[in-house]
Amino acid sequence: MAVSEQRKEKNGEVLIEFRASFFAMKRLTSFPWTVIENDELAEFILDLLKQTCLHPLCRRFPPSVRYRRLFLSELIKRQEAAACDPLDELYDALAEALGVEETPECYKSYFLPSGDAISLLENVALISEGTTGLVTWEAALYLTEWVLQNQQVFTGRSVLELGSGVGLTGIGICRSCSPNRFIFSDCHASVLQKLRENVQLNGLSEQTSPSVRVDELDWTTASDETIRDIGCDTVIAADVVYDPDVAGSLVKLLVKILNCSSAERKLEIFICSTVRNPETYDGFKRQLETAGISHRVMSEPVPNVFPYDRLAPIELIKLFRVQEG
Known part of the structure; x- marks a missing residue:
């Protein structure tokens, strides 16, 4: 299997793990952040958004507002640390989460x-x-x-x-x-x-x-x-x-x-x-x-x-x- 195909397969597995952890509201420190390489971070973050905050399930059954804010803030921190170009979808998602009132249920x-x-x-x-x-x-x-x-x-x-x-x-x-x-x-x-x-x-x-x-x-x-x-x-x-x-x-x-x-x-x-x-x-x-x-x-x-x-x-x-x- 070519290196690019191996990386694509690995990223697919990681995205599934991120999706499951996000919707179950698992502690952010337990996410597999370190497996993501800097040279693919921008593309991965966009794919990750589609599997989490932009997923249709999140529209219908969203995790808590506070959790989504923390998750998106962590993504922004990692993007900025890697000196990646800003991703509009990421900041738009955070702005949306900041505009939602917190509730006692999620x-x-x-x-x-x-x-x-x-x-x-x-x-x-x-x-x-x-x-x-x-x-x-x-x-x-x-x-x-x-x-x-x-x-x-x-x-x-x-x-x-x-x-x-x-x-x-x-x-x-x-x-x-x-x-x-x-x-x-x-x-x-x-x-x-x-x-x-x-x-x-x-x-x-x-x-x-x-x-x-x-x-x-x-x-x-x-x-x-x-x-x-x-x-x-x-x-x-x-x-x-x-x-x-x-x-x-x-x-x-x-x-x-x-x-x-x-x-x-x-x-x-x-x-x-x-x-x-x-x-x-x-x-x-x-x-x-x-x-x-x-x-x-x-x-x-x-x-x-x-x-x-x-x-x-x-x-x-x-x-x-x-x-x-």
Whole structure:
């Protein structure tokens, strides 16, 4: 392969990485800036703008205003450091971003291997309105990556997601795995409102897709009748074991789900957690054991599909009744 063709191929790969990182609002310091050579910087910046701030997806589902400003300012700094000729499109894009008012909400988009994107309306702040459920957390990204690698686990199944948050994993399952039914659930009013918006903007409206539901589900008050009405044979949850009290409520709910499960189809439960506090996480596992629920760690490697940092350990476990394990 000629040198120019190799460089073109390399730049294409880098542009894809930049696009994924930009729409997921990954930290700018993690972008692969150093692979770009100065003699091709001006042309690359124009191509990069077309894949980020000038991409049609950015017009419809833009990252936060502050993030776009920082991104464009970084591009200008690198262009000026390389003594490249000024690029009108770059300064026009920055002027446009400077003229937009900042809001407490933004969009993040995550590209599937197919090239399609899941776009989510999220809050800019990690904690807002008294909840952490208005942003996408690392365990949801990891679980979605595992889902994409194990689509057969969800095909034709009735799936209940506990603590759906803004909806990444559930939307990924609905878009990629052809479940028979999918029930998103949460208990916080603001989270449920944003969850419904995200389900709809990804083409999964409850009105157009009867197999998709968004339910309010309070773990502390859910009755056996409610659980039987849901009628799931697969249960998933991500980043829900962050507080001892919440973990205790989750274990009690899981016991009810297991007790109400149909004997016709074996119930499968998967819980994915970012282990930020080992003591809290170990306490959750002890409560499971006390409640007669065993677990198995799903230890197979999960390839990175989305741009995020796995700084803290992430663990996915499958749950069983003790006699089933």
